[in-house]
Amino acid sequence: MNFIQYMPGARNALVQICQDICNDSLCPTAKQDLGITGVHVHCVTKVVNNETDTLRLYNYLNESRTDEERSDSVFTFLVKPVEVVGLEKWPFDVFEQEFFDENGSEKDISKKPRSQVTQSNPSNTWPNLDFENLPKCLSLTELEVYELQIIDLCGRGINKLGAMIDLPNLRELNLSYNKLTAMPDSSMLKHVRKLDVSFNEIQSFEMDTCLPLLESLNAAWNNISGFIESLESLKTITPNLIMLNVKHNPFKDVIKTEATSSLAQAAMPSLKCFNGEIFCHTLHAEYANQHPWIIDHFEMADLDKSRAIKNNLARVISEPNKRLTSPLLINDTQLENVQYANLVDNQLSSVEFIAEFQQLKEIYLANNLLTKILLHKCANNLTKLSLCCNFVVKMDGIIQENLPVLKYLDLSNNLITSLISMGVFHTLTEFYCSHNNISTLSEVCNLKNWTGLKIVDISSNPIDSTGLCKKFIIFHISKVEYVGGECVTSSDISEANQTFGGSLDKDTIVNMPNVGNLQNLKQLSITNCAIKKVNLTEEVLPNLESLDLRQNQITTLWGLHSLIKLQTLSLSHNQVGKSMTICQKDTVMPKLLFPNLITLFLDHNDIRSLAGFNFENMPMLKYLFLQHNELQDINGVQSCVGLETLVVDHNKIQVITEEDFHSDNNIRSFFSEYNKIKFLNFVRRLTKIEKLFVSNNKVSDKDQIKNLGTLKRLKEITILGNPLCKRTNHYKLALQALVTLRRIDGHSVIPKDYLDDQ
Structure with a gap:
């Protein structure tokens, strides 16, 4: 690729860039000692860039080919050269129309991602290619395709290769410069010796069939992120591979070129050439x-x-x-x-x-x-x-x-991403695992049983950014003296106890007396034990149906959500109101929380809002108890279609509207005593209600009783304690509005009951 000569007189930015680079690279001490004031670049005659290797190789191969053998390839420049605003300043002997409009002026592509800056598809494009349309793509008959030894499908805009048949004569297949996201169908590769899938969007080498005849594989310029994983796959899929090219893939695990070469050589002894370099074994x-x-x-x-x-x-x-x-x-x-x-x-x-x-x-x-x-x-x-x-x-x-x-x-x-496979170590006193890929606390939870550790270092892992790992280790390993290179202090111990003290997990339950086999446990009660956090999973308690955690210090329901068979959960007298949410921060909310939960007790928790509880993800919830909290409304329960009993007594609710209930709600009993409610028009939405308790509120207008007339199934109501009861006969109003009524304020209104009492 030849560049035009850049002269300072042309005021090209490339000259200034090169000059700045040279000035920045000078040693300050040498500049001072030798009296150097700076560098002046007279002109730039050539710019060397690794991305031009493909074009140089293409030109070199075409020089040795006949006119019939030469292929027309389209090269895409992913980055526009510096200060090029038109064709007259384009520095290459080929150009890409993607950067210019019809008039040769610059297009605005500064914000266009790489996936959109692609080569222009040839007129003969086949986004979905399978054996049925392969002959048409190649302008050949099926018999002619069957006899081919080399197939070139370069730059055909192929997104997906469908089902193919075995082509016994095929030896070379070129699928470069397409849009494939996975390796091609293995059925057409059984006899292929040379495969080129470079310049695609392939993410892995996963295949269901071994290719023992494949000798050359070019997978450069794809989206493969795991080099070690790729080697493991290729060892199985291509046991006799001789040439492999995976340059310019966004590997995240191995970055250094020397390391990839050495690993490839060690993993695949048959390799002779890797990324264009001949192995010196x-x-x-x-x-x-x-x-x-x-x-x-x-x-x-x-x-x-x-x-x-x-x-x-x-x-x-x-x-x-x-x-x-x-x-x-x-x-x-x-x-x-x-x-x-x-x-x-x-x-x-x-x-x-x-x-x-x-x-x-x-x-x-x-x-x-x-x-x-x-x-x-x-x-x-x-x-x-x-x-x-x-x-x-x-x-x-x-x-x-x-x-x-x-x-x-x-x-x-x-x-390393996890320590779980290591199990328990009782003999270790020093353990170093810094600069790895451990991202969650669950992947190091077995460390709590390494009780002999005195020195631990898990710093510079993704998990380290939260600071939880250090506290976790200090809390669970009493003998530890150094964590992450720092001496454990009394304040560290105090913070660890504050964070992890009172945690309910598998180890806590196992050490409890008379628990038995956790796999068969259906009911569990742990009350008044100062529990702050819960971390229980389906694997620990797969059959648990009822859990009583009353009178603890739990602040969130997270950690219980994976108990999929749980039907009854009591969190009365806890501190759920402090978080007022189920999902932890930066945690993805699952589609279903407590998929089989029927009864939930959240009373006495200082809850001020229900907006973050995601009740819509509890499809089986029927009974919800929220009494003795700090609620000012009930916004959040309208998504509970199956809810039958709702208890919100002793809160600070002032207004309840029809919109607070689902249009097709199933409410049978509603308890809202000792609040500050003035209006009862919300009851018109409760068409299936049988029991309504609204005593000791702020209802003063006797016309509010008329709203009860729409409740055709109501059998019991409490009104006493509202201001209207002091000025009017609320019993008479209620009986006139409700012909189905059986009890008012705890008293029967059926004559037979009075006779029985006498």
């Missing part, structure tokens, strides 16, 4: 040999270790930075005596050899190519294991059973 070391061990300051304090390293070379293997690869070859005569191994800065991809060292006490494996830790035998004497600065994703082998005396474990700078 490193030969396995004949043996891991004995070399002097450099004793650091801390090791000098360990007299036994220091003495063993100095006086007995047979107990030591020291091979740092020797490019050792897996499988590691070891002299059999060493296995019995080796106690200390230093294998940092190598290219080891597995650790199965650890079990072969029967007396091994310490091993250092930092800066290798480890992606998973699998141990099939116990390392009975290993006390110190360092695996930092690798690419570890899976740790199935790091469990107490395989490492029965392990005291020190370093997993820093890896790709």
Whole structure:
């Protein structure tokens, strides 16, 4: 790609940019000592950019092809060159019309995302391509397609490849410059040797069939984000791959080019070319040999270790930075005596050899190519294991059973997302897991049972930003002295107790007397126990139907929502009013909360509003108790279509409207005594109500009783305690309006009942 020459006289911004870069790169000390005042760029004759590699390769290949073999390719420039406002200033020998309108003037694409800045589709485009329309796409008959050895579908605007049949003669397939989001149908790839899917939107290499004949795969310029995951898939799908190109993918786990190359070489021994570079295969070391061990300051304090390293070379293997690869070859005569191994800065991809060292006490494996830790035998004497600065994703082998005396474990700078698979470690005193990808507290909850820990570091993980992890560790591990490199202080302990004290979880229930098997538990009552937070899941209590948590200090319903079989929940006399919400901050609300909950007690909670309780996500709720709170209205219950009983006595409700109830509500009983209600027109919406309790409110207008005339099913009512009762005979008004009435203010209005009483 040739650039035009940029001269200062043209006042092109590129010259100024280059000049600024040169000035910024000068060492300030050198400028001062040598008297340099600055750099002046006379002209820029060429700009080198990695993104031009594809075009250079294209031109190079076309030079060696005949006119019939040459292909017409369309190249898209994703970024407009500096200060180009028209075709006359376009610096390339090819141009992209996407940047200009019909008059050659600049288009406004500054805010257009990359997915929209795409090449112009050829006239022959096929968004959905399958075998039925493939012959038409190629302008061939089905028989001719069946006999093809090479198929070029470059730049056909393909979004999806549908069902294909086996093409036994097909050896090369080019699907580059399309819009594919997944790998093509494996049925047409069974005999393909060379596949090009570059410049698409592919996100992973997931396929359901192995392709043992595939030798070359170009998947550059896609949207693949997981490099380790991709290697694991390709190891299974393409066991005999020789050439692989995955350049310019947005990998999030492995960024350095050298690391991707080494990992690919270790994971796929058949590879000879990766990302355009020919592998220079490193030969396995004949043996891991004995070399002097450099004793650091801390090791000098360990007299036994220091003495063993100095006086007995047979107990030591020291091979740092020797490019050792897996499988590691070891002299059999060493296995019995080796106690200390230093294998940092190598290219080891597995650790199965650890079990072969029967007396091994310490091993250092930092800066290798480890992606998973699998141990099939116990390392009975290993006390110190360092695996930092690798690419570890899976740790199935790091469990107490395989490492029965392990005291020190370093997993820093890896790709770990969870510690759950490690189970419980009772022997560990030092644990380092900083700079990983742990994002939630649930992924480290098993740390609470590592009671021997004194030093813990999980800093620089996504979870660390909340500060909860440090408090969690301090609260649950009483012996811990340092967390995240900082000494634990009394104020840290106080904050941890305030945050996690009174937590109800699986461990709390297991330690309770007479609980029994949690899997079969249907009823549970834990009252007056100062519980502040709840973290119970369906896995812990899969069959729980009734839960009584009265008289605690719970502030939110979150943590109980996944108990899908729960039918009755009592949170009376708690502190739910402090949050007045079910969902925690920054938490996605599930579609259904308490999908089978029928009865909910929220009385005596200082609740001031119902707006954040999301009752619409409780489809089975029938009985809701909200008495003795601070409610000023009942806005929030209108979404409860199935609600039959609503109790809001002893609140501060002033107004209730018809809109506060669903138009097709199922209310049978409504309790709203001891409030400040003046008007009863809302009852016209309660067409199915049978019991209405509104005593001790502020109803003063006798005409409000007329609203009761629409209630054809009402059998019981309380009105006493309202101002109108002092000025008029409310019994008479009620009886005139309601022919179905049976009881008023607790007294029967049926003559037969009076005779029975006498």
